[in-house]
Amino acid sequence: MFATPKIANADSQTEIFGGDWIAGAAIEGGIIVARVPSGASVKFDGDSIETDSNGRFILGFHRDSDADPILVITHSDGSKHHTRLTVAQREYKIQRIDGLQREYVLPPEDVRRRIADDNAAVRAARARNDAGTTADAFIAGLDMPVDGRITGVFGSQRILNGQPRAPHYGIDIAAPRGTAVLAPAGGRVTLVRDLYFSGWTVLVAHGMGLNSAFLHLDGVAVQTGDVIGRGTVIGSVGSTGRSTGPHLDWRLDWQGRRLDAALVRRQIADASQQR
Numbered sequence: 001m002f003a004t005p006k007i008a009n010a011d012s013q014t015e016i017f018g019g020d021w022i023a024g025a026a027i028e029g030g031i032i033v034a035r036v037p038s039g040a041s042v043k044f045d046g047d048s049i050e051t052d053s054n055g056r057f058i059l060g061f062h063r064d065s066d067a068d069p070i071l072v073i074t075h076s077d078g079s080k081h082h083t084r085l086t087v088a089q090r091e092y093k094i095q096r097i098d099g100l101q102r103e104y105v106l107p108p109e110d111v112r113r114r115i116a117d118d119n120a121a122v123r124a125a126r127a128r129n130d131a132g133t134t135a136d137a138f139i140a141g142l143d144m145p146v147d148g149r150i151t152g153v154f155g156s157q158r159i160l161n162g163q164p165r166a167p168h169y170g171i172d173i174a175a176p177r178g179t180a181v182l183a184p185a186g187g188r189v190t191l192v193r194d195l196y197f198s199g200w201t202v203l204v205a206h207g208m209g210l211n212s213a214f215l216h217l218d219g220v221a222v223q224t225g226d227v228i229g230r231g232t233v234i235g236s237v238g239s240t241g242r243s244t245g246p247h248l249d250w251r252l253d254w255q256g257r258r259l260d261a262a263l264v265r266r267q268i269a270d271a272s273q274q275r
Contacts, residue, residue: 023270027088029260032059039076045069052134060254063155092155118195125191125203137186138206142265148175154260169258170251177246179237189226199240215249
């Protein structure tokens with residue numbers, strides 16, 4: 001497991017970007033939760049970032065985040081604060097997984113079209129903002145969707161049956177098949193689909209571009225479009241798709257940036273205490 005990153009000093013953050021720092025830090029896989037005064041707008045690396053009615057916004061940092069992204073806060077009087085954020089890098093483990101079926105490591109030609117369609121469906125679901133512009137669903141904290149032993153961590157370089165593959169973007173939680181998987185926060189279900197690699201998968205939009213994904217489910221208890229609350233049963237732990245045993249792979253992303261669910265959960269817990 002990785003050491004918990006140190007949280008930056010709130011006062012220094014306030015001076016830097018002209019808003020109120022709430023929690024988090026600029027670190028790969030992490031987020032910053034902050035607030036700006038009424039009427040202010042936010043840009044991050046050139047992209048407009050939505051704020052909720054309380055001026056809160058989040059910034060997320062990918063596993064291999066671009067160095068020194070620029071944050072621009074424009075206030076209602078036209079004044080601007082420019083901040084170049086230094087993103088702390090992390091060291092990642094190497095995880096070797098053997099015993100996978102060959103077709104899940106070297107997919108045959110006849111399933112590659114399905115994989116492309118799966119990927120397109122996931123991208124479209126993540127791009128939707130059906131949960132609206134509010135941090136209320138997740139600012140109170142993210143619950144663990146299932147209790148169990150952590151068997152896989154964010155960012156680890158995967159070697160599958162001896163073949164180097166893409167990094168792992170979730171946290172794997174081992175639990176008995178059929179164990180209920182609960183929503184870590186409220187939101188709207190944006191995808192329910194049996195995907196080639198991840199099996200039965202559910203995506204939930206929590207608001208402001210923050211999404212959860214729940215992979216390898218044995219069964220699902222929600223439908224696309226459902227509005228759910230914290231603790232709603234999403235489905236059950238399984239081993240569908242590319243998997244060697246029952247577990248939940250829980251993933252978070254923000255605007256296409258893959259986040260570390262374990263780290264973000266700790267950071268949002270800090271935010272909930274200071275909101």
